[in-house]
Amino acid sequence: xADAFAEFRARLAADRLQGASELARQCLEFMAxxxxxxxxxxxxxxxxxxxxxxxxxxxxxxxxxxxxxxxGRWKDDLEGLAVLPLVELRAAAAGxxxxxxxxxxxxxxxxxxxxxxRLGAGCTLATLSLSSTVAAVFEKLRxxxxxxIVAESRPxxxxxxxxxxxxxxxxxxxxxxxxxxxxxxxxxxxxxxGADALMADGAVVNKIGTYPLALAARDTGIPFYVCCESxxxxxxxxxxxxxxxxxxxxxxxxxxxxxxxxxxYFEVTPARLVSAWITEAGVERGPRAGATGS
Amino acid sequence: xADAFAEFRARLAADRLQGASELARQCLEFMAxxxxxxxxxxxxxxxxxxxxxxxxxxxxxxxxxxxxxxxGRWKDDLEGLAVLPLVELRAAAAGxxxxxxxxxxxxxxxxxxxxxxRLGAGCTLATLSLSSTVAAVFEKLRxxxxxxIVAESRPxxxxxxxxxxxxxxxxxxxxxxxxxxxxxxxxxxxxxxGADALMADGAVVNKIGTYPLALAARDTGIPFYVCCESxxxxxxxxxxxxxxxxxxxxxxxxxxxxxxxxxxYFEVTPARLVSAWITEAGVERGPRAGATGS
Numbered sequence: 035x036a037d038a039f040a041e042f043r044a045r046l047a048a049d050r051l052q053g054a055s056e057l058a059r060q061c062l063e064f065m066a067x068x069x070x071x072x073x074x075x076x077x078x079x080x081x082x083x084x085x086x087x088x089x090x091x092x093x094x095x096x097x098x099x100x101x102x103x104x105x106g107r108w109k110d111d112l113e114g115l116a117v118l119p120l121v122e123l124r125a126a127a128a129g130x131x132x133x134x135x136x137x138x139x140x141x142x143x144x145x146x147x148x149x150x151x152r153l154g155a156g157c158t159l160a161t162l163s164l165s166s167t168v169a170a171v172f173e174k175l176r177x178x179x180x181x182x183i184v185a186e187s188r189p190x191x192x193x194x195x196x197x198x199x200x201x202x203x204x205x206x207x208x209x210x211x212x213x214x215x216x217x218x219x220x221x222x223x224x225x226x227x228g229a230d231a232l233m234a235d236g237a238v239v240n241k242i243g244t245y246p247l248a249l250a251a252r253d254t255g256i257p258f259y260v261c262c263e264s265x266x267x268x269x270x271x272x273x274x275x276x277x278x279x280x281x282x283x284x285x286x287x288x289x290x291x292x293x294x295x296x297x298x299y300f301e302v303t304p305a306r307l308v309s310a311w312i313t314e315a316g317v318e319r320g321p322r323a324g325a326t327g328s
Numbered sequence: 329x330a331d332a333f334a335e336f337r338a339r340l341a342a343d344r345l346q347g348a349s350e351l352a353r354q355c356l357e358f359m360a361x362x363x364x365x366x367x368x369x370x371x372x373x374x375x376x377x378x379x380x381x382x383x384x385x386x387x388x389x390x391x392x393x394x395x396x397x398x399x400g401r402w403k404d405d406l407e408g409l410a411v412l413p414l415v416e417l418r419a420a421a422a423g424x425x426x427x428x429x430x431x432x433x434x435x436x437x438x439x440x441x442x443x444x445x446r447l448g449a450g451c452t453l454a455t456l457s458l459s460s461t462v463a464a465v466f467e468k469l470r471x472x473x474x475x476x477i478v479a480e481s482r483p484x485x486x487x488x489x490x491x492x493x494x495x496x497x498x499x500x501x502x503x504x505x506x507x508x509x510x511x512x513x514x515x516x517x518x519x520x521x522g523a524d525a526l527m528a529d530g531a532v533v534n535k536i537g538t539y540p541l542a543l544a545a546r547d548t549g550i551p552f553y554v555c556c557e558s559x560x561x562x563x564x565x566x567x568x569x570x571x572x573x574x575x576x577x578x579x580x581x582x583x584x585x586x587x588x589x590x591x592x593y594f595e596v597t598p599a600r601l602v603s604a605w606i607t608e609a610g611v612e613r614g615p616r617a618g619a620t621g622s
Contacts, residue, residue: 162507186581188482188505194582201584209581209589211482213456213506213537217595243507246540249547287480287488287503290495295503301511 039068039087047094050190050280050299053166054098054230055263059138061091062104062131069127077123081116084127085109096276097239097300099231100138103265108134141263144314146170149226149261152310152317155179157223160251162215163241164192165228167261169199182207183222185215187241189284189297212243216250224309225251229262234270236305236320239277242298248307257309258322264313274302333362333381341388344484344574344593347460348524349557352394353432355385356402356425363421371417375410378421379403390570391533391594393525394432397559402428435557438608440464443520443555446604446611449473451517454545456509457535458486459522461555463493470497477502477516479509481535483578483591506537510544518603519545523556528564530599530614533571536592542601551603552616558607568596 042064049057065088074080088105095101111130115123149171153159155178161168162185172180182200184207186193193209200207210218219225225247231239238244238260251258268274282295308320336358343351359382368374382399389395405424409417443465447453449472455462456479466474476494478501480487487503494501504512513519519541525533532538532554545552562568576589602614 185507186482186579188480188507191581197584197587198582201587204586207584207587209579209587211506211536211579211591213479213482213535213540214590214592214595216540216543217536217592218590241507242505242511246507246510246544249510249543250540253543285480285503285505287485288492290492290501292498293491293495293501293503296508296512297505298508298511301508 043090043094046091051164051192051195053164053228054095054100055138055142055265056166057095057098058100058104058265059135061101062108062135065091065105065108066128066131069131070124075120077116077118077120080120080123080127081112084112095278097230097278099239099268099275100263100265103267104134104138107265138263138265141265141314142167142170145261145263145312146174148314148316149259149312150174152259152312153180153224153226157181158183158221159224159226160215160219160222160247161185161196161226162193162212162243162247163187163228164196165262167228167263168226169196171226171261172200172205173203176203176205180205183215183218184209185212185243185247186210187243188212189286192241215243215247219247219250219256220254222256224256225258227258227260229260229266230300231275232260232262232267232311233274233302234268234272236308236311237274238303238305238308239275239300240303242301245301245303245307248303252307252322258307259310259312260308261312264315275300277301337385337388340385345458345486345489347458347522348389348392348394349432349436349559350460351389351392352398352559353429355395356398356429359385359399359402360422360425363425364418369414371410371412371414374414374417374421375406378406389572391524391572393533393562393569394557394559397561398428398432432557432559435559435608436461436464439555439557439606440468442608442610443553443606444468444472446553446606447474447518447520451475452477452515453518453520454509454513454516454541455479455490455520456487456506456537456541457481457522458490459556461522461557462520463490465520465555466494466499467497470499475500477504477509477512479504479506479537479541481537482506483580486535509537509541513541513544513550514548516550518550519552521552521554523554523560524594525562525569526554526556526560526605527562527568527596528566530602530605531568532597532599532602533569533594534597536595539595539597539601542597546601546616552601553604553606554602555606558609569594571595
């Protein structure tokens with residue numbers, strides 16, 4: 035059974051395509067299974083193992099706040115369960131994990147609903163990468179004449195996967211290189227991005243390229259919206275997540291003496307560039323709200 | 329001989345790697361050859377053919393001001409030569425083309441010298457794509473502890489070729505994706521780019537991605553320098569060059585119904601984001617000169 039955990043954790047570490055919330059929910063679904071199956075005799079031992087494994091999963095993708103938050107919420111739920119007999123404990127721990135997953139899905143759906151209401155019919159939205167929340171906003175607006183401008187998001191081109199979803203929903207889409215997104219922002223009514231984490235001051239940890247896109251939005255005079263469930267928030271004590279550096283080989287660059295290839299997936303976009311944060315709680319105006327230029 | 333012209337023109341149309349000045353000089357070198365070889369008996373006929381071919385070459389790459397300017401300069405030189413006997417005319421026309429090439433090379437070298445003097449020893453410069461002028465600045469600073477941050481420049485990765493040159497000159501270089509350049513600008517002392525054309529108001533036509541890089545420079549509080557020979561200037565009457573759209577297939581994106589793939593190579597960066605234009609004439613301060621933020 036230890037092998038099943040090691041194998042899941044390795045998959046989590048290697049995943050380069052799925053967003054933070056989706057991965058966090060998969061972690062909880064996996065931990066629900068672990069709750070039912072880890073071979074122990076003592077309830078206390080089960081709780082100890084589950085808590086330790088939850089911590090290990092959070093630490094595996096340190097850039098992703100939802101892992102910390104969703105797994106942390108579940109660890110809190112485990113707290114009171116160690117008094118139960120083992121059979122009931124297993125069912126209660128698994129049920130708690132599944133209900134955190136459901137809560138997260140509901141939050142994403144509500145956040146997307148608030149964003150769709152704010153953006154309205156007939157809008158053209160620029161975005162990058164693949165955020166399941168941003169995709170949910172597009173899905174809600176598919177009958178409302180929404181259009182999309184999507185950057186490919188090198189090196190793994192998650193933008194192609196978003197474009198495929200938009201195509202399936204019959205949403206007219208323009209797909210461009212990451213470098214071209216600044217120029218194309220001028221043709222959008224708003225920029226909409228998801229988040230891997232929200233810092234306490236409102237800064238957004240998201241896919242690399244988000245910062246220049248936010249700058250282009252400000253310079254072009256269109257709003258820059260961040261839409262995510264509030265499980266993405268980091269605690270005020272956090273200095274921000276470690277920004278993971280990925281394998282330079284993914285860039286396919288030649289190996290040259292004295293040339294260091296860097297492949298960061300994430301960057302921090304400061305709160306001052308955000309027009310509004312849109313979560314399940316609604317629309318919270320940011321420093322750029324109402325601004326029409328820099 | 330008409331085949332030689334058609335073949336050269338097709339190569340010029342298809343070239344996706346060389347900068348505007350380099351291509352303009354190659355055009356003049358080719359026209360020097362044409363001056364010697366086009367089979368005619370009348371001097372006037374030769375001048376007519378050379379002028380028509382020069383116009384055709386300019387029109388082949390409409391984004392590139394140096395083609396218009398260098399070939400235009402040479403066409404002016406041809407003006408007075410039609411009175412010469414054919415043999416002298418051929419030699420004079422070829423010589424005039426070669427001397428415009430030499431003038432252009434000298435201008436690039438002087439512009440690079442002014443830039444190197446302004447930037448000084450020990451600086452870290454961020455750039456994108458491959459500009460022969462920017463490369464010349466790095467070469468001049470190679471013994472002066474210069475460092476480079478280079479974006480790959482999708483889709484054809486001209487940044488890899490600049491990195492190879494920097495590697496050969498033992499200049500420590502960081503190579504990143506185009507999307508990452510905004511984040512890495514914070515680690516540079518200045519941004520330095522070339523230009524495919526300079527508009528009369530100082531706006532810069534250059535590789536796609538230049539505009540977000542200029543925005544990141546402003547937001548980060550580092551200067552944004554444009555270095556090029558003044559043959560890059562467009563006349564005040566010009567509304568700016570046509571911005572060429574290249575083959576979408578270069579992006580390797582999936583073909584999806586309703587998804588339009590766009591592959592522009594160039595964009596216009598407004599003069600208000602420029603700290604200085606550096607040409608063979610020296611350093612001309614721009615609207616952002618001395619600014620340390622937005």
